[in-house]
Amino acid sequence: MAEIAWREALNQALAEEMERDANVFLMGEEVARYDGAYKVSQGLLAKFGSARVVDTPISELGFAGLGVGAALVGLRPVIEMMTWNFAVLAMDQIVHNAAKVRQMSGGQLRCPIVFRGPNGAGGRLAAQHSQSLEANYAHFPGLKVVAPSTPADAKGLLKASIRDDNPIVFLEAELLYGVKGEVPPGELLLPLGQASLKREGSDCTLITWSRMYYHAEEAARQLEAEGIHVDLLDLRTLKPLDEAAILTSVRKTNRAVIVEEGWSFCGVGAQLVDLIQSQAFDDLDAPVQRVTGLDVNRSYAAVLEHAAEVNPARIVAAVKQVLYREEG
Amino acid sequence: MAPAYPKDLVLRFFRSMYLIRRFEERAAQAYGQGKINGFCHLYIGQEAVAVGVNEAVQPRDYLITAYRDHGYALARGADVGMVMAELFGRGTGYSKGKGGSMHIYDIEHNVLGGYGIVGGQIPLAAGTAFAARYRNDDRITVCYFGDxxxxxxxxxxxxxxxxxxxxxxxxxxxxNRYGMGTAMTRVSAVAKVARRAVAYDMRAESVDGHDVLKVYETVKDCAAWCRSGKGPVLLEADTYRYRGHSMSDAATYRSKEEVEAERKSDPIPRLRAWAVSAQLATEAEFDALEAEVKATVDEAVKFADASPEPPVEELWTDHLVEPGERDVPPRERVRGVKVDWPRYPSGQELRVKWDLEPRIPVQDGEPHLKKPA
Structure with a gap:
């Protein structure tokens, strides 16, 4: 099986879906002549032309709304946000129009649109360019939120997102675009709303998504060396949430640690803890622990940035805590 | 009012404006009775705009607006009872009572909705227009918004x-000169909105929004311009709302004298007086139209009042589209009639030929940039 980078997996997904359906177009800042700020759209302008790969002005609210309008009358836009930080300017269109229009119209309109781009820290980018914003979007009814970790999942889920008839928030990660993984050849479609059990073990359930999967995997390897085996559940889709997969695993291991890049307060992990405590309270042998980014604005200085981040050591410590094992 | 207008067109203008006026008066009454709740923004005084627009564009063209949205749907021929039922929050409304006054959608008639965040519908209009160009389809979009x-x-x-x-x-x-209670002139460096087109090298027009015939002529001209590929137009209709911003606004920020002065140019009596003096129609004919409209609106109120509230199970529907789920046209659901529902070319049928980069050159002798009168 071929090993390809994240950006190439996304590029394949876009090219294949645009080839398959002429209603699909890609719009955003630097997507066309520049070939994408992160080179995800490399070569697509040459292949599909200027009406289907559209460079926009720096008007996130404007072009997000343009995409929503086009979706309401049957096109299938993919709107690239150069980063999800900038998409805060477009949030009005995403949460007020895309997410609500079907309900407000009593089922007369549908809004098949994908908003995608990098989310989370980029490395020394300071406070305004390092945010993980998935909890904000997961909060709103009417949206699906996708946050894959591996190139294969990214490809299969982006293709499924483009074919979905609902508005999708598709979160990539700036630090993952160069990460490689095996992607099976041929058509690859993965259903939204299905978590992936990336590793099996009976001692504890590690729940994560997006880039944090790699930290969780590293932590799991270290724990294995100490004889601790975890279920590593990669959610892949945050909404709809694969509740069954979470509960099945927690009922098996009786312990859970949730790993989230974003802030703790009102984070997605808080929702997962609520799910587990309300549905699997009697199965728990320890309080659920969360490993998250610290609740501070991200600093530029390396030492400050790293101190606020999730790392494998913190995950290892949290797993040992729920297992009541002393450190060192 | 120079050009000759066919009698049936003039009577349609009148009927449609009077329908909106009467509908809004009855809506205000129902609001007072507690049958309509929440925010309710009346179109009284602005009827000539929606009615003039509707006659000037094609049924296939897209219309979109903000939350003062009863008039644009009624002008298009929406089912009067179902619009009223939506205001009443009943299951027989266009959105099953889920949208209410601010969110009137009638997709069968390409009425793409009322949106509640000020200016939020404006980018959507660029999207529907983008889709038309993308498909090489000659539909235009009319995007209403307030000052x-x-x-x-x-x-x-x-x-x-x-x-x-x-x-x-x-x-x-x-x-209509006021954003809620704040006069446009108090908060705008340039209160004449059409002047802002110059910043985008866009054609600009202004029109008396109390004169349905002028609105009709101007929009017809703008529609032809857009349809021929020359780009967008910024059209400013000077109008006035005789009521407050919404039903909860007593409008104390403007004088009685100002409102009375504006009432002198009320578009409905104005058209009627002109048509009678031009011997296009008689007072008796207008009286008969008024009686017919009053009966229609009475019927609409009765229908709304007698309609059931939506079942509580509706709470969970219409959020996410399930695979294979089809859209149910409202008049099919409520009235049991078959309607034409929008269909778009499939991704295999569609051939995109638009080259988005070059700009359409200005035609010889045609003013690309026209200053407002």
Whole structure:
């Protein structure tokens, strides 16, 4: 099986879906002549032309709304946000129009649109360019939120997102675009709303998504060396949430640690803890622990940035805590 | 009012404006009775705009607006009882009572909705126009918005893209002079909205929004301009609302004298007086139309009042589209009639030939940039 980078997996997904359906177009800042700020759209302008790969002005609210309008009358836009930080300017269109229009119209309109781009820290980018914003979007009814970790999942889920008839928030990660993984050849479609059990073990359930999967995997390897085996559940889709997969695993291991890049307060992990405590309270042998980014604005200085981040050591410590094992 | 107008067109103008007026008066009454709740923004005084627009564009063209949205749907021929039922929050409304006064959608008639965030519908209009160009389809979009929306970023972002990409949109500013209680002149460096088109090298027009015939002529001209690929137009209709911003607004920020002065140019009696003096129709004919409209609106109120509230199970529907789920046209659901529902070319049928980068050159002798009168 071929090993390809994240950006190439996304590029394949876009090219294949645009080839398959002429209603699909890609719009955003630097997507066309520049070939994408992160080179995800490399070569697509040459292949599909200027009406289907559209460079926009720096008007996130404007072009997000343009995409929503086009979706309401049957096109299938993919709107690239150069980063999800900038998409805060477009949030009005995403949460007020895309997410609500079907309900407000009593089922007369549908809004098949994908908003995608990098989310989370980029490395020394300071406070305004390092945010993980998935909890904000997961909060709103009417949206699906996708946050894959591996190139294969990214490809299969982006293709499924483009074919979905609902508005999708598709979160990539700036630090993952160069990460490689095996992607099976041929058509690859993965259903939204299905978590992936990336590793099996009976001692504890590690729940994560997006880039944090790699930290969780590293932590799991270290724990294995100490004889601790975890279920590593990669959610892949945050909404709809694969509740069954979470509960099945927690009922098996009786312990859970949730790993989230974003802030703790009102984070997605808080929702997962609520799910587990309300549905699997009697199965728990320890309080659920969360490993998250610290609740501070991200600093530029390396030492400050790293101190606020999730790392494998913190995950290892949290797993040992729920297992009541002393450190060192 | 120079050109000759066929009698049936003039009577349609009158009937449609009077229908909106009567509908809004009855809505106000129902609001007072507690049958309509929440925010309810009446169109009284602005009827000539929606009615003039509707006659000037094609049924296939897209219309979109903000939350003062009863009039544009009624002018298009929406089912009067179902619009009223939506205001009443009943299951027989266009949105099953889920939208209410601010969110009237009638997709069968390409009425793409009322939106509640000021200026939020403006980028959507660029999207529907983008889709038309993408498909090489000659539909245009009319995007209504109030004067205050012209101070939102969405207005400027959208006008820039629409002009750059020659999108077929009439950006129709209904300038009723007040954004809620704040006069446009108090908060705007340039209160004449049409003047802002110059920033985007866009054609600008202004029209007396109390004169349905002038609105009709101007929009017809703008529609032809957009349809021929020359790009968008910023059209400002000077109008006035005789009621407050919404039902909860006593409108103490403007004088009685100002409102009385504006009532002298009320578009409905104005058209009627003109038509009678031009011997296009008689007082008796107008009286008969009024009686017919009153009965229609009475019927609509009765229908809304007698309609059931939506079942509580509806709470969970219409959020996410399930695979294979089809859209149910409202008149099919409520009235049991078959309707034409929008169908778009499949991804295999569609051939996209649009080259978005070049700009359509200005035609010889045609003013690309026209200053407002």
């Amino acid at each position: 205050a929306a012209a101070n939102q970023g969405s207005f400027h972002e959208t006008l820039n893209m629409a002009a750059k990409w020659s999108l077929p949109v009439i950006f129709l500013c209904e300038n």
